[in-house]
Amino acid sequence: MSAVGSVQVGAEQRPGSSITEENIHRLVHGFYAAVRDDEVIGPVFLREIAPDEWSTHLAKMCDFWSAVLLKTDRYSGRPLAPHLRLDDVEDAHFTRWLALFRQTARECFSPDGAAAVIGLAERIAHSFRMALAFHRGEDTAVEPLPAE
Template identity: 35%
Template sequence: MSIPPRFPITRDQIADVVATFYSRVRKDTDLGPIFAAHVDNWPQHETKIMGFWCNALLHERSYNGNPMQAHMDAGNVKPAHFAIWLPLFDSVLTEKLPHDTAQSWSALAHRIGQGLKFGLETYTAKPGDVPNLAG
């Protein structure tokens, strides 16, 4: 028995969003250098992220990485970068997808982003730092 998608979306739509997003990331003055420091093979990276989103949206078993660990290990990903990443991602979703689909995917992306941001804040916190619970 297969689990239905979280909301109506196809693999082709996911692929289009991922490709468009990373095309824009490469041009972004803040995010571009961060990714360039870690991504040598863009098609391979996009395939990996495509697997992540197909797993999250279509319930496929196409991703087995650890996004939190990857972001922590990068060393140059900061909590503040999510304030750049998420609006850029939202702009691609809005451009490429029907309104309800874009809104549903955006809500999930924001939940994931908040979790990653919180994890990075916790990982980089110094003893005595007050946690940022405002999100």
């Protein structure tokens, strides 16, 4: 369990916490609706996820964020592996992903809850960027993504 702000991430949910399964569902579905319409990252997602696979992907992402945020056992997988084959993903894609994610998180959670969720997303994005650089044989000392 970790604490980010005053929200206990991974703890049993206490009354008043905005990190709930319902809000995770809202986050995932709202975020990916924005992604599909986005000029920067939309084409990558639309190329990689077939139209008939979106419901499966959304369910998997709900399971992933439930596991990360609530420490449920709903997700078991290797989230990095599919991203390693994306040769054209660059920092601009990560920057846009985080901007859309931050915006959606703020719409779905209380300020403390959003801060916790965004903090985890930022760490995941940084980890994925380093892994992609290593996989490509590039310098893994990547610069931090721009703050808001």
